[in-house]
Amino acid sequence: MPESLVISKGAEETTRELLRSLLESGKVSAVLALGRTGSGGEGVAYSLFTDPTAFEEGGAACPLFPFMPANAGGLLSRLTLQGPPSEPVAAVVKPCELRALIELVKLNQCSLDNILLISSTCSGVYPLDAGVDGALEEKLPGYWEAVKQGEVDEDVRPTCRACVNFVPENADITIALLGEADLDTQCTLHVNTEKGAAFVEGLEGASSSGELESEPVQRAVGQREAFREELFAGVEVGMQGLIRTFGRCIGCHACKTVCPICYCRLCYFDSQDAERSPEFYEGELQRKGGLRVPPNTVFFQLGRMAHMSVSCVGCGMCTDVCPADIPLSTLFSKVAASAQALFEYQPGREVTEEIPLRTFEQEELVQVAT
Amino acid sequence: MENQAFTPRIVGFLCNWCTYAAADSAGVSRFKMPPSVMVVRVMCSGRVDPLFVLTAFFSGADGVLISGCWPGQCHYQKGNLHARRRTALLKSIFDTLELEMADRFRLSWVSASEAPRFVQVVKEFTDQIEQAGPSPICDELFL
Numbered sequence: 001m002p003e004s005l006v007i008s009k010g011a012e013e014t015t016r017e018l019l020r021s022l023l024e025s026g027k028v029s030a031v032l033a034l035g036r037t038g039s040g041g042e043g044v045a046y047s048l049f050t051d052p053t054a055f056e057e058g059g060a061a062c063p064l065f066p067f068m069p070a071n072a073g074g075l076l077s078r079l080t081l082q083g084p085p086s087e088p089v090a091a092v093v094k095p096c097e098l099r100a101l102i103e104l105v106k107l108n109q110c111s112l113d114n115i116l117l118i119s120s121t122c123s124g125v126y127p128l129d130a131g132v133d134g135a136l137e138e139k140l141p142g143y144w145e146a147v148k149q150g151e152v153d154e155d156v157r158p159t160c161r162a163c164v165n166f167v168p169e170n171a172d173i174t175i176a177l178l179g180e181a182d183l184d185t186q187c188t189l190h191v192n193t194e195k196g197a198a199f200v201e202g203l204e205g206a207s208s209s210g211e212l213e214s215e216p217v218q219r220a221v222g223q224r225e226a227f228r229e230e231l232f233a234g235v236e237v238g239m240q241g242l243i244r245t246f247g248r249c250i251g252c253h254a255c256k257t258v259c260p261i262c263y264c265r266l267c268y269f270d271s272q273d274a275e276r277s278p279e280f281y282e283g284e285l286q287r288k289g290g291l292r293v294p295p296n297t298v299f300f301q302l303g304r305m306a307h308m309s310v311s312c313v314g315c316g317m318c319t320d321v322c323p324a325d326i327p328l329s330t331l332f333s334k335v336a337a338s339a340q341a342l343f344e345y346q347p348g349r350e351v352t353e354e355i356p357l358r359t360f361e362q363e364e365l366v367q368v369a370t
Numbered sequence: 371m372e373n374q375a376f377t378p379r380i381v382g383f384l385c386n387w388c389t390y391a392a393a394d395s396a397g398v399s400r401f402k403m404p405p406s407v408m409v410v411r412v413m414c415s416g417r418v419d420p421l422f423v424l425t426a427f428f429s430g431a432d433g434v435l436i437s438g439c440w441p442g443q444c445h446y447q448k449g450n451l452h453a454r455r456r457t458a459l460l461k462s463i464f465d466t467l468e469l470e471m472a473d474r475f476r477l478s479w480v481s482a483s484e485a486p487r488f489v490q491v492v493k494e495f496t497d498q499i500e501q502a503g504p505s506p507i508c509d510e511l512f513l
Contacts, residue, residue: 237468243512268421287430290511298513299428305463306420306456338466339459357459360451362441368458369477 003197004176005189007205011177014187015063015092018118018173018203020055022090027199028116029087031055032072032079033063044131045069048079048089063092064177066143066156067136068125071315073100074260077110084113090199092118094125095168096315099348100260102170103311106355109263116199119168120175121217123147124160128320150179150216152224159316159329162228164221167212169349172196179216231330232337242298245331248324249297255318255328256300261308269300301328305335310356311347312336378433378499380492381426382407385415385438387445391482396489403489404496407435414438415477416449420460423475430508433474433499437491440479453477473502 007014022028035047035054044067047060054061072093079085093101098119104110123146130136139155146153152161168174174190177183189205190212191197236245253270256262268274274296284291312332319329340346343356384390390411396403412418415438426434436453444450457477464472478491507513 237466239469239507239510242467242469243510247512288509288511292512295513296428299424302424302463303421306424306460309463310459335463335466339462342458342462343455357452357455360448360455362451365454365458368454368461369479 005205006208007187010184011187016055020052023052028090030089032091033061034065035060066125071260071317072097077104080111084111088114090116094122096313099313102348117171118173119171121178122166124156127157148181148183150220162231164224232334246297254321258317258321261311309336309339313347378406380407380433381431382409382435383412383418386413388439388482389437389480392480392485392488396485401489403492406496414449415453432505435476437478437480
């Protein structure tokens with residue numbers, strides 16, 4: 001099935017045109033994409049667009065903007081939790097958002113019916129705090145220059161610079177961006193599914209059999225793997241290491257709130273069950289002679305790891321929102337890497353693949369029980 | 371410190387159908403074993419959420435034991451197999467983060483008829499924890 005379409009227009013323009021034509025022809029009823037909020041373009045947020053003019057030059061939509069104000073996997077889950085849309089909706093998402101989406105489908109939190117998934121090879125996004133007062137706009141030329149060379153701009157989030165899963169899986173249409181030197185004049189759309197093919201029908205372009213796994217992509221994997229090892233090596237381990245790392249945690253639970261995999265409506269750690277009685281506090285004081293308040297900082301993070309690390313897609317939202325600047329994503333990715341290796345599992349790879357904690361083999365892990 | 375006086379406090383999550391019955395039988399048979407395990411009866415080892423284990427550790431347990439029916443003998447067909455995966459995951463997290471809890475956490479299969487095995491598991495595990503000493507988490511203020 002995979003085939004590709006070479007279009008002799010820049011990537012940004014091709015994307016806009018594709019989305020505009022999808023809306024104009026009525027093939028989709030809406031497009032979920034990033035858009036500039038407000039007339040001054042002060043902020044960028046995910047929005048549903050129904051007006052094709054939003055995708056014209058200077059329109060509100062900016063589908064390829066290197067910014068992630070929320071994990072779109074989680075957003076699509078909220079949009080489809082009660083049921084899929086009655087008419088097709090296109091969504092422009094990043095590879096990590098797509099992986100989160102697939103995990104949420106497995107967790108019965110989302111439906112892919114009537115959703116057209118458009119993704120691209122990703123060169124990372126800027127941290128949320130870089131997105132104020134239009135500061136990001138100035139970085140854009142540098143960003144796209146780096147993309148052309150298959151590099152990552154140094155100012156993008158460390159999580160993104162260390163991400164090796166930047167080629168989307170399970171997208172209906174993939175826009176080749178990373179390492180495409182002629183990005184401004186030419187764009188390759190990889191059509192991966194029958195569903196995708198139906199939507200690009202009629203689009204003008206030369207068909208080709210170009211591969212997504214190009215030489216610059218391979219090189220980028222190597223570079224990012226090296227940076228990832230560097231980040232992992234900096235993780236403080238041991239209980240003392242965790243206490244140092246989370247010593248500045250203010251207990252806001254924002255990491256959990258933005259995590260696409262943490263889908264529970266009521267988290268144990270926010271529930272009444274996690275509240276402690278006066279007897280507990282008195283007992284702790286007698287036992288230890290002191291207690292951090294509120295307690296359960298390390299416990300919260302370890303508990304979260306136990307619940308979601310097999311599905312952690314490494315999107316980096318947790319680090320991005322942490323007001324205390326704790327490198328959560330690095331820590332979680334490190335733990336997730338070994339947890340996922342244990343079950344030979346890769347989140348977001350295949351929608352039919354069961355999440356390891358929801359299934360088992362009769363004969364396995366014999367050494368675990370002694 | 372007073373290492374000789376140290377009796378480990380082990381929280382044991384025992385499955386109602388197998389290990390709890392084995393523990394009961396061991397008591398009725400008056401087998402001698404260290405009084406180190408505080409038993410929490412659960413209907414199945416598959417009921418044990420990793421949070422239970424963490425709660426026990428953070429509340430000052432020196433060790434945590436999960437024990438249930440042998441694979442293939444679960445009263446609910448597959449609860450223990452889920453428990454096995456969760457245990458493997460939690461151990462992997464402990465190992466990656468180099469947390470000492472990895473050596474204080476045990477999963478053992480003990481059927482209802484294996485009272486002597488239950489005694490042996492408790493003895494072994496108690497010895498192991500005694501060697502390791504009190505859990506360092508117990509005195510930690512800034513958790």
